[in-house]
Amino acid sequence: MKWVCRTWMLILCILTVSSLCRADDPERVLIDSISVLSFAEGMYTKGRRERPRPQLECIGGSAEKGGEHPHLMRCVNRGRPSSGQEIQWECEALMDKNVYIDYIVVHCEGFSGPTDRFIVKDSCYLEYKLEFGQGRAAGGMTTVDSREQRNKANSKHGFMARFLLHLGVILAIACFFNVRRVISGSRHRATVPVI
Numbered sequence: 001m002k003w004v005c006r007t008w009m010l011i012l013c014i015l016t017v018s019s020l021c022r023a024d025d026p027e028r029v030l031i032d033s034i035s036v037l038s039f040a041e042g043m044y045t046k047g048r049r050e051r052p053r054p055q056l057e058c059i060g061g062s063a064e065k066g067g068e069h070p071h072l073m074r075c076v077n078r079g080r081p082s083s084g085q086e087i088q089w090e091c092e093a094l095m096d097k098n099v100y101i102d103y104i105v106v107h108c109e110g111f112s113g114p115t116d117r118f119i120v121k122d123s124c125y126l127e128y129k130l131e132f133g134q135g136r137a138a139g140g141m142t143t144v145d146s147r148e149q150r151n152k153a154n155s156k157h158g159f160m161a162r163f164l165l166h167l168g169v170i171l172a173i174a175c176f177f178n179v180r181r182v183i184s185g186s187r188h189r190a191t192v193p194v195i
Contacts, residue, residue, distance in 0.1 A: 025111075026121070027048075027111075027120055027121045028111045028118045028119075028120070028121070029111075029118060029119055029120075029121050030117060030118050030119075031087065031108060031117055031118070031119045032077075032080075032087070032117065034077055035076065035077050036074060036075065036076055036077070037074070037075045037077075037089070037106065037124055037126075038072065038073070038074050038075075039055040039056045039072070039073045039074075039075070039124075039125065039126045040055055040056070040071070040072050041054075041055075041056050041069065041070070041071045041072065042054075043055045045109075045122060045123050045124065045125050046120065046121070046122040046123055047109045047120055047123045048109065048111070048120050048123075049109065050109050050123070053125055054125065055124075055125045055126065056069070056070065056073060056125070056126055056128070057125060057126070057127045057128070058127075058128060058129070058130050059127045059128065059129060060129045061102060061103075061128075061129035061130040061131045062130075062131050062132045062133075063098075063099045063130040063131055063132045064129070064130055066132075067096070067098065067099035067130050067131075067132060068095075068096040068098075068099060069130060070093035070094065070095060070101070070128075071094075072093065072094070073091050073092065073093040073126055073128075074091065074092050074093075075089040075090065075091040075092075075104075075106060075126065076089065076090045076091075076092075077089060078090050087106075089104065089106050091104050091126065097134075098132060098133075099130055099131065099132055099133075100130075100131055100133060100134065101128050101129065101130060101131075102128075102129045102130075102131045103128060103129040104126060104127065104128045105126070105127045105128075106124060106125075106126055107124065107125055107126075107127065108120070108123050108124040109123035
């Protein structure tokens with residue numbers, strides 16, 4: 001029983017130290033602290049768990065196959081409309097006069113998991129729809145606001161990992177005190193001679 005508790009204590013110490021070391025990881029960035037994101041044609045994202053993907057991805061629209069796609073898009077963080085909502089991005093691109101961008105979504109990989117507000121540096125990419133027509137601007141610089149921003153931090157994996165870590169710490173502490181009580185109880189037992 002004693003070795004089981006000591007093993008748990010060692011594992012929890014290692015996990016705690018590794019999580020503290022990760023806090024200063026240069027690849028870990030708070031998404032709210034990012035003021036501008038730039039996306040370039042031909043460039044790929046970096047990730048911890050996800051495969052590299054193009055920074056600019058056209059996901060549809062009438063000009064998806066026949067229009068001239070943007071080579072570079074710059075998106076400015078306009079903040080969160082209210083607490084708990086996703087970041088709103090305002091994006092600009094130099095566009096041909098016959099096409100416009102109608103829809104954008106910025107995706108970023110959560111550092112520790114999908115619900116983490118810290119993201120992996122250089123993991124963001126932009127999905128957009130390209131339409132034929134005059135749209136918001138007739139050629140030149142086109143600006144579009146994100147109507148929804150889906151940071152891939154929308155599941156409960158990060159919460160579950162933190163919950164299990166805390167549960168493990170509590171179990172280790174309980175195990176440690178139980179072993180100490182058993183050890184101290186066995187030391188103070190006196191044998192009484194039988195007469």
